[in-house]
Amino acid sequence: MALPLLLVVILVTVLPLIWAFSISFFRYGIFDTFPAFVGLHNYKLVFQDNGLKLSFQITSLWAFLKVSLEFIISFYLAISLRKTSMANRAILLLIGLGWFMPSFISVSAWRAFIQGYGSNSIFNMICNLLFGTTVNISTQPAAAFIATLLVSVWLSIPMSTMIIIAMLQSIPEDVEGMLLIDGARDSVLSRILFGQIRYLLIPYYFFQLARAFKGFSTAFLLSGDGPLLPGGFTPQTIVGSTSFLGIVLYRKFSIEEDYGVLSAYSAVVGLIMFLWLIAALSSRARVPKRHRYIMFLAAASQLFAGYYLGLGMWPFIVAMGYLFSIALIPKFKKAFRLLSALLVITDAGLCIYSVYLWGWKGINPATFLAVPAIILSLRYKIPVFNYSIPKVIKGILKWIPGVISLSILIYIALLALSEKNSVLPEFTKLTLGNFSTVFFKHGLWLNLLNTLKIALYSIIILFVTALPFSYLYSRRKNRGTSLMMLVILFGGIYTGMHTLLPLYMIFNKLNLLNSLIGIAIVVASQAVPLTVITMSSFFSRIPEEFREVAKLEGMTEGIYFSKIVLPLSLPVIAGIFVYVLVSSWNAFTLPLVFIDKSELMPFSLKVFSYAGEIGSFYTRWNLFGAASLIGIIPLLFLYKFNQRLLYSKNLAEGGITYE
Known part of the structure; x- marks a missing residue:
């Protein structure tokens, strides 16, 4: 069976894994009959590719921001929609539209809405009316990065929301009833519910983080490689603000004639992804093993990033701190937690300072792995004020993702009925002829x-x-x-x-x-x-x-x-x-x-x-x-x-x- x-x-x-690893040690052009052994030459070419390094940096930042925003929005949306009602069912139905709509349709529609023809679009008309400015994702690197980030988050919210709703079903109903009797409001209730399903949520976060590194279609369809970044024009690879690892590999595949070099690129990107996958798997281990795994992984990632990207000495110093903290497990719990907190603050602070000094090239991908992994592994208790958002505001907020999905669907319908090839449909000139065409x-x-x-x-x-x-x-x-x-x-x-x-x-x-x-x-x-x-x-x-x-x-x-x-x-x-x-x-x-x-x-x-x-x-x-x-x-x-x-x-x- x-x-x-x-x-x-x-x-x-x-x-594919065996093939990529094996052929990466050979020169094997499209016209070669037999591969020729070249040892580590292909890997030398890959590790010398400054464009790939920059792509790794912007991919790590994008993946971290994308999954964190997706996680926060989906969690609070799931809490709001976990109880059955006609309104909640309607919202879930609208959110599901965004899930079932193919990304090659919805993302292209977003491009028409945001960019249109040379920034002549509905979105820019609104921006010009409200703020007196326009956005062009083909010339503005930050705008392309943010637009791709937000559209990708919107695409991910339906799936994550429905998964978290399913997770919340495992919580006994009397738990929430007791909390409400004790006077718990939205903030405290959210914290308690998170604690009840954190053994599911935390691994899910890291699996989504590993998955985000594979992102391709959203950026490819919305902004392509994105506008060229400072230092992004390299001999091997041209990098824009949305040249994520998947897009870089696809471009290499389109122009590279040596399967050995292409396999080496695939193997190196696979190794990078494997680090994030290990974090996801380690998050499911029990204490104190989980703490050891996470601290060792944090140190290893800092050593790798520091050596590969040439970020100076600070990643190595932070890595030594992470390695030293392992010696405190499990006898010195308080000292371990205090040292870990100081290391996390130092790591995040140095990364921000590095970005301030060097811009995109100052990004340390290891920070976006180590910091969330340690915080979620040690599960620090942060004081939360007991407050609730007004019901009217909550009601409006939970409708927003579904309304956006419906709006995109309506916009696509208006494009379909437009007589002219325009991103600004004219309601007086509608036709059904496009369908037969x-x-x-x-x-x-x-x-x-x-x-x-x-x-x-x-x-x-x-x-x-x-x-x-x-x-x-x-x-x-x-x-x-x-x-x-x-x-x-x-x-x-x-x-x-x-x-x-x-x-x-x-x-x-x-x-x-x-x-x-x-x-x-x-x-x-x-x-x-x-x-x-x-x-x-x-x-x-x-x-x-x-x-x-x-x-x-x-x-x-x-x-x-x-x-x-x-x-x-x-x-x-x-x-x-x-x-x-x-x-x-x-x-x-x-x-x-x-x-x-x-x-x-x-x-x-x-x-x-x-x-x-x-x-x-x-x-x-x-x-x-x-x-x-x-x-x-x-x-x-x-x-x-x-x-x-x-x-x-x-x-x-x-x-x-x-x-």
Whole structure:
């Protein structure tokens, strides 16, 4: 039962890592028949790339700010929406619109709204009216960074809010009742609720932080590389304010002709990501092991950043302090906590001072790993004033994310109905002609068909591989199945652009490029963690008496699974399949890298062809709106159908373990 899934996991997760590491020691150009061993030469080129260093610095800052804002907003939003009411259901429905709307549609719509044509946009009209100024994300580095940050946070809020709501369901109802009787207001109540689920929230924060390092599509679609940074023009890499690691790797993939050098870049970026992944895993350990792990990781990250980025002596001094604090565990608890607090303040203060002196190049990524890891690991108790926000303000605030989602959807509809190719729709000149143009004349129906084929292939692959293993895992949790589950979860967290590029090379050897089946294999593998967690949990709740009766009837394990277990689990399987269908619909990065034939373009690439990257001269916003609206409507129906799965506790577990 495990063999089919094992083959998929090896192909999509294990082989790319082995390939990237192995080929990174060779020179292997696109015209070379055999690779030539060059030792560490490729890594020398990578570590000498000042552009990659700068990209690492801005990625760490962006990831920290993005996840922290997402975490704070989603937590307080989840607290406000945790109780069932008509208003809260309506808000969740609106928030869900932003979740189900594909990012290649919503982010491109944000670009039209913010930037438009040469900063001629609705957003700039509002800014000019209110503040007498405009924003241009193609020329202003800080504006591009902030815009990308805020749009990315908006995209992440729905998922995180619903996961935290699922976490809050584990708190007994009488806990809140007792707090209210004791006079607890919003601030104290939030602190207590955080304490009740912190064993779930803190690992979730770090897993999201590791995941943020893989960010690609939001920045790519909204601002591209961003405006050039001071010192960003280097011989190897040109870095703008949104040239995050994923984008840098994608640009390298587009121009680099040596697979060995490209693999070395992938391996180094993978190593950087692994540090943040270790922080996520360490946050789940028990005291005092957790404290030792975190302090050692903080020291190691400071030593790595100090040596790699050349930030001077202060990272090494802070690292020595972190290492010394380990000797105080566990005998000198008070001294350890006091020293850790002083080190955190020193680390953060020196990082701020370094940024003040050197700007973007003064950013120390290790600080954004060490400081939150130590604070959340030691869990300092900070005094909180007992106050509540007025109900009217709370009511307005919790509606804002949903209203923004609805506004973007309305804006896309107005673009679709616009007679002219403009980011400023004219209400007096509306037309339905754009829909027939994109659907029939431009062949959008063929792109939708390709997407449905990807979804169908993904569902078949998932049915053949993940469902049998889910049943096996629910029955036998031995070393073999546990190890395979660990690899599955690791793949869900770790994979990104740094593994996608080695996978491209492997698929090239297997003739799976420009293949819908190749895309389907990867889409199915991305759905495996949630499928296994959800289905194994369901299978384990089927009464054992059913199996015993089946044995008495002479049924084998396979017949029992196909005739008894599968029919009972059809509602859950249907929810999983809808999830896979939506994932196929939303797939953008995969086909962007793996497909270059127009007849195989899925829906996502067709929509992207209308919007293009920032600065494109061929952008057709009215056709973009029409194509987007045609693709969004089916998702809205699927969203309502799939709500039961989306709000389940299984999703909370999935988010903690692999998102």
